[in-house]
Amino acid sequence: MDGAATKLSYLPPTPTNVPAKRLVAGGVPGPGPAFTFYDRIEIGRYTEKRDLPGVLMVNDPTVSSRHCVITQERDGRCYVRDVSRNGTRLDGRRLSPNLKTEISLGQALSIGRDLTLTLDRDPDCDGPDAISGDSAITDTVGMAGLTMVTVLVGDIRNYTQLVQKADSAELQESINRVFDRLEREVESLGGTLKEFQGDAIFAFWECNGDGCHATQACKAALKLKSLARDLAKDRSVWALSDHPLGMDFALATGPVNISGYGGDGALGLSMVGEPVVLAFRIEKFADDTTGSIIVCPITHQLTDGFFKYKNLGFRQAKGFDKPFDLYSLVEAKLGR
DSSP, X not given: OTTSOOOEEOBOOOOOSSOOEEEEEESSSSSOOEEEESSEEEEEEOOTTOOOBTEEEEOOTTSOSSOEEEEEOTTSOEEEEEOOSSOOEETTEEOOTTOOEEEOTTOEEEETXXXXXXXXXXXXXXXXXXXXXXXXXXXXXXXXXXXXXXXXXXXXXTHHHHHHXXXXXXXXHHHHHHHHHHHHHHHHTTOEEEEEETTEEEEEEEOOSSSOHHHHHHHHHHHHHHHHHHHHHOTTTOOOTTSOOOEEXXXXXXXXXXXXXXXXXXXXXXXXXXXXXXXXXXXXGOBTTTBSEEEOHHHHHHHTTTEEEEEEEEEOOTTOSSOEEEEEEEEEOTTO
């Protein structure tokens, strides 16, 4: 925090019938303090009137008054839910707001400007000494600046015709099952699911120091393409045997602004920037001739050494002043 270490305040809760866990803090003065919890722990911005058991208060204006909540089941499995404006990261990956994500021992949450909290077993269940904050901060301060991301969109091909011809209930159930599998794959590949938009999936990979986000997104696109083909053959997932499932994808890289919307109780992610618009526009060029994964020039430039591409030549994307080269992502190069 502008050169000053983050200060924390915590009042340990009363033990319950679930195993004791703790969060070990980094980015604070001295040895990392540990904060014991049982069925739940909430992390939020420090206020003088909110000294409640089981609430870890962080004296950082970029932390929301309710930032994230960790819950623990009776079997010891823990889950984190982000409800913040500026986001919570798990091992560097931004979490989707209001979605429960499992957090395992040894994994670290990044909160605010410099705080990390690593999940650990509590060796003796002794509560830690409280570290007091200084003064209350009343409003969450946005974390200004642009973030480099690679946006991925995936769209069900011929969706309008599907809606007109297929049974609506069966179609919706099939789409839900497909998107559930795609969502799990995105998260396993280090991406963040922003949202589903009707027949489209919208995810992104951001620059976090752990490899090239564009390369990660390209690998994910190839795996999602393969997964979609497998799901199309699985009648327990895609039940519409008379209406084949086809999906097209697009990738666009560039700077965006990311924040939670809905105030301190964030309802979702807001992402503003040219790559978002571009990804949705260039996906419309995908067909059997071009290939099913369309890539913008920047994504291609960052990843050309790792993947094989087909140059589609100059294309005019809707809403953009000038045409530019587009590429079709074919496959990973051998040894990559």
